[in-house]
Amino acid sequence: MLMKAIELLKNDDLVGMPTETVYGLAGSIYSEIALQKIFKIKERPFFDPLIIHVSNTEEAKILVKNWPKSADVLTNKFWPGPLTLVLEKSNLVNDLITSGLPTVAIRMPNHPMALDLIKNFGSPLAAPSANKFKKTSPTTFQHVKDEFLDEVYVLDGGSCSVGLESTILFLNEKEDYLEIEILRKGFIKYSEIEKILIENGFKLKNAKLENSIIVPGNMKNHYMPKKPLVILTEGNSKEDIKIKFKTSFEMNLSNSPEIAARQLYSHLRLSSQGQEDIIIFKKMSWHTGELWEVIFDRLSKAATEIC
Ligand code: AMP
Ligand code: MG
Numbered sequence: 001m002l003m004k005a006i007e008l009l010k011n012d013d014l015v016g017m018p019t020e021t022v023y024g025l026a027g028s029i030y031s032e033i034a035l036q037k038i039f040k041i042k043e044r045p046f047f048d049p050l051i052i053h054v055s056n057t058e059e060a061k062i063l064v065k066n067w068p069k070s071a072d073v074l075t076n077k078f079w080p081g082p083l084t085l086v087l088e089k090s091n092l093v094n095d096l097i098t099s100g101l102p103t104v105a106i107r108m109p110n111h112p113m114a115l116d117l118i119k120n121f122g123s124p125l126a127a128p129s130a131n132k133f134k135k136t137s138p139t140t141f142q143h144v145k146d147e148f149l150d151e152v153y154v155l156d157g158g159s160c161s162v163g164l165e166s167t168i169l170f171l172n173e174k175e176d177y178l179e180i181e182i183l184r185k186g187f188i189k190y191s192e193i194e195k196i197l198i199e200n201g202f203k204l205k206n207a208k209l210e211n212s213i214i215v216p217g218n219m220k221n222h223y224m225p226k227k228p229l230v231i232l233t234e235g236n237s238k239e240d241i242k243i244k245f246k247t248s249f250e251m252n253l254s255n256s257p258e259i260a261a262r263q264l265y266s267h268l269r270l271s272s273q274g275q276e277d278i279i280i281f282k283k284m285s286w287h288t289g290e291l292w293e294v295i296f297d298r299l300s301k302a303a304t305e306i307c
Pocket of ligand 2: 128129137
């Protein structure tokens, strides 16, 4: 299986790659043909940059102009894992990957199959989530098969243990302080990032990037299931839903946010399969805390209405 995947990558082709966050659609960062294929198969616009996946920090260092001390601190703590760092790119990085931005997004996934694939292929892989643009992310082998049928060879690495996309963190280290900004919330919490950086003596400032880097993962209407999803806040009744519908399916998630994160994309897909017109998810007052915030970040982008 691994040999076949490597052969495909060497021939400018793509491979469905399991990671702990979601499945990725991976191609060689040094193959322009493979990079073009990623955008074509995903129906992804070229303004949406890709994350580069590495199997060790040395591979990451050559992709950036400067690898700051803060990157060492963060990667020692969180790599391999669901933290993507955005740093100024080196000339090795193709503009197709970064959509012409001066920065590049890099992470080291915490999945043995992904690490084996990158290591044995011999260089990093660009991989967005293996779903069509704006649609629900895949967290199982079967999800990727359903999305792309036989168009893509997929490695079966089981169900994703995290189930939510990585936290994306922009870093700009100056002499006296460190500018940071979360570009996409994810499983690694801001409080954990802040804690380790402060413990290591960094003075943090917000980078205030809102207008200069637009992260498509933050666009409205992402992660959308096949049917309209309505989030119903506790205290409101179904009658409060303003859009017209006949029947609804109520989606449930575990009370534990770690398990709910893992269930989220599977349940969105399953909830789309019945006869009902819409999916409802009830937001309860106890849905609080950083991880529930991330789950509701994804749910509200997947939703057509929140009432
Ligand atoms: P996906 O691969 O579909 O999970 O999305 C990857 C996310 O990483 C997208 O929202 C991208 O916009 C974001 N991303 C990739 N490269 C950069 C970059 N250089 N600066 C900011 N965001 C980036
Ligand atoms: Mg995606």
